[in-house]
Amino acid sequence: MAELTFRPWQDGDDLALNEIWGDADTSQAGQFRAALAEESDTNPWRRTIVAEDQGIAVAAAVVYSTALHSERLWVFVEVAKDHRRAGLGATLLTMVRREADGALAAGLIGTTSLRTKVAPGSAGAAFAEACGFAELQRSRVVEVAPAALTLPVFGDGSEDAATARIQDLATGSVELTDVVGRYYESVHAWDPTGPLSPGIVQRLFLDDLTGAHGAIVLRAEPESAFGSGVAPSKKGRIQAFAISYSQGNPDVPTEVFLGVEPALPVAEASDAVRDLLALIAHQYPVLLELDDSMAAVGAVVNPLLETGAATVRGAETLVLGD
Secondary structure, three states, X not given: OOOEEEEEOOOOHXXXXXXXXXXXXXXXXXXXXXXXXXXEOOOOOEEEEEEEEOOEEEXXXXXXXXXXXXXXXXXEEEEOHHHOOOOXXXXXXXXXXXXXXXXXXXXXXXXXXXXXXXXXXXXXXXXXXXXXOEEEEXXXXXXXXXXXXXXXXXXXXXXXXXXXXXXXXXXXXXXXXXXXXXXXXXHOOOOOOOOOOHHHHHHHHHOHHHOEEEEEEEEOOOEOOOOOXXXXXXXXXXXXXXXXXXXXXXXXXXXXXXXXXXXXXXXXXXXXXXXXXXXXXXXXXXXXXXXXXXXXXXXXXXXXXXXXXXXXXXXXXXEEEO
């Protein structure tokens, strides 16, 4: 291998590198390739370095910030297969670390801690672990089969009792926006977001552009403002929610964001998830993203995986950090 040269990203590098690299080894690498781009100092801050062998681009690394999870920078390194195991990946990682150090000193970013996403057992995972990255989180996409759970019975089993607990909500609901935001914050304590404004929650999860087209919530028993001897005067608080996203194909499972009120005790939260999941997956399969940090959802879904009533779709994703 001749002496390598290094330079910033240029127009056309994506096409040149994809031709050299071929198809991405993993879905995570495929997603990161889209982040390879020219440098930027804002929205987000980004630096990309390309390695050339005799004028031919053979490897690249990118490091960049995100506004939502700002305590770490994303990093990605990819090297052509015939240039691996020669220290090129480690060299590129060192170079983008130096770029981050310089940006921190200049006040352009607030951290130099890094994270990346890999598939277990992949070359990328082995490289990241060799460079000192450790697991922060595991994420899986799970398909729950129809009728995997027994339908719940609410109160006396009447329609009125069920209607008091189960409700369709508009995705623009202030109440729904509040609980979705707090839930997302709570299950990402390992990669903090800070408090999310209603506008951000809407844009990320509930806006029409996200594909969100319906929401159903499970409420606590209706409450009375005047004691247990007086008929309830207001609806119970939301205990769990399920937001469905349009797939554009009725023959595939519906993607659902399933969560709970984060202030609920673990046992109560798990019961709420079980009841709501039983309802939304009664006739048709649903797809859920399950992070290990989602304790209440995991308490319900993991036993289904063990019995075969739910299956993992595709490869797991590991988030590793330095």
